[in-house]
Amino acid sequence: xxxxxxxxxxxxxxxxxxxxxxxxxxxxxxxxxxxxxxxxxxxxxxxxxxxxxxxxxxxxxxxxxxxxxxxxxxxxxxxxxxxxxxxxxxxxxxxxxxxxxxxxxxxxxxxxxxxxxxxxxxxxxxxxxxxxxxxxxxxxxxxxxxxxxxxxxxxxxxxxxxxxxxxxxxxxxxxxxxxxxxxxxxxxxxxxxxx
Numbered sequence: 001x002x003x004x005x006x007x008x009x010x011x012x013x014x015x016x017x018x019x020x021x022x023x024x025x026x027x028x029x030x031x032x033x034x035x036x037x038x039x040x041x042x043x044x045x046x047x048x049x050x051x052x053x054x055x056x057x058x059x060x061x062x063x064x065x066x067x068x069x070x071x072x073x074x075x076x077x078x079x080x081x082x083x084x085x086x087x088x089x090x091x092x093x094x095x096x097x098x099x100x101x102x103x104x105x106x107x108x109x110x111x112x113x114x115x116x117x118x119x120x121x122x123x124x125x126x127x128x129x130x131x132x133x134x135x136x137x138x139x140x141x142x143x144x145x146x147x148x149x150x151x152x153x154x155x156x157x158x159x160x161x162x163x164x165x166x167x168x169x170x171x172x173x174x175x176x177x178x179x180x181x182x183x184x185x186x187x188x189x190x191x192x193x194x195x
Contacts, residue, residue, distance in 0.1 A: 051100065054174050054192035060110030060185055065126075065174045065192050070098045070159065096161035100168060102132065104155040104192075106176065108148035113185060116141045122186045125177040126155045131167045134158050170194040 052067040075094075082090040104126045122144060123137040134155040139147070146152035154176070160168065173191050180186035 052168060052170070052172070052194055054172070054194050056174075056176070056190040056192040057109075058188055058190055060108060061188065061190060062107045062109050063105065063176055063190050063192055064107075065102060065104045067100050067102050067160075067168055070101050074101070074157075093159060096159070096163070098159035099162045099165045100160040102128075102155065102158045102160060102174075103153045104134075104158075104174065104176065105150050106147055106154050107150045110185065113148075113183070116144060117182070120144050120180070121182055122178060122180045124154050125179075126158075126174065127177075128168065128172055128174045131164050131172075132158050132160060 049068050050066055051069060054065040054067075056063050075098075078090060078093065106124070118141050120139050120141060121137075122139055123135065125133070125135040127133040136154065143152065147154055171194070173193055176190045176192065178186045178188050
């Protein structure tokens with residue numbers, strides 16, 4: 001009889017634990033669904049702010065450039081970033097009255113690149129004639145991998161002053177040029193056109 005009572009108590013405790021676990025799992029699922037919805041909303045909000053979007057590709061790479069307006073919040077974050085420094089750079093930025101910022105991404109879509117050296121000789125040049133030009137050279141392996149997986153921009157937050165902003169439109173063509181002496185995959189040009 002004692003064994004039967006102990007077995008009955010153990011079953012009751014186990015079933016109570018199972019009910020509690022189901023409640024916790026449903027809370028986790030709901031929280032996960034809410035988080036996914038919030039992330040999707042953020043992406044939609046970000047996409048709504050896009051003024052122009054340009055894409056281009058070749059056999060191994062896909063590229064995307066996004067032009068967004070410069071907001072008061074962004075300018076404030078720049079000021080906060082330069083706070084406490086005697087930076088002429090911030091003053092120059094503000095004098096140019098930036099109205100747009102451009103981010104350019106490059107994703108590798110080809111076969112495996114194999115082992116990359118710790119310091120690569122890959123150089124990227126991104127340009128829109130009469131508007132902006134940005135370049136990189138000798139990228140560390142980690143940075144190049146982030147760029148090629150789309151986690152980091154080749155050109156991030158390139159500010160476009162009001163004086164040349166009228167040169168950005170649906171017919172603009174943003175050019176990416178890549179060069180490398182040691183990795184032939186990185187000798188290419190891609191033209192990005194508005195979608």
